[in-house]
Amino acid sequence: MEKDGKLIIKNDKGEVMECDVLFTFDSDETGKSYIAYTDNTKDEKGNIKVYANIYDPNGESLKLEPITTEKEWQAINNILISVQEKVREVVEENGDSNK
Numbered sequence: 001m002e003k004d005g006k007l008i009i010k011n012d013k014g015e016v017m018e019c020d021v022l023f024t025f026d027s028d029e030t031g032k033s034y035i036a037y038t039d040n041t042k043d044e045k046g047n048i049k050v051y052a053n054i055y056d057p058n059g060e061s062l063k064l065e066p067i068t069t070e071k072e073w074q075a076i077n078n079i080l081i082s083v084q085e086k087v088r089e090v091v092e093e094n095g096d097s098n099k
Contacts, residue, residue, distance in 0.1 A: 007037045009064065022050065023083065024057065027075065033057045035064070036076060052076045 007019040019037040026033045036052040043049055052073075053064035067073055 007035070007062070019051075023079065024055075025079065026057075027072075030072065032072075034067070034072070034076060036080065050080065 005021050007021050009017055009019060011017055017039050019039045022036040022038060024033065024035045032054050033056065034052055035055045036050055038048055038050050041049050052067055054067060054072075055062055055064055067076070
């Protein structure tokens with residue numbers, strides 16, 4: 001279920017998790033809709049974990065389907081890189097408030 005930029009899902013262990021939706025997009029090439037989200041946990045390198053799935057934005061319930069092709073993963077990765085660059089530009093323009 002998606003609500004107010006949040007995504008409520010069950011993980012592989014059956015635990016309910018609240019995740020932040022990063023972005024959604026539709027691909028004309030594949031005819032599918034994609035959702036990228038994070039549970040805000042970090043990997044061993046300190047990077048925030050990001051997940052992505054295929055979903056039906058018009059469905060009554062949010063059923064996430066796995067992404068199965070390298071081409072689809074590359075499209076999502078390209079968007080993530082673009083978003084990271086824009087965030088970096090904004091931080092540089094406004095100064096890092098964490099300093």
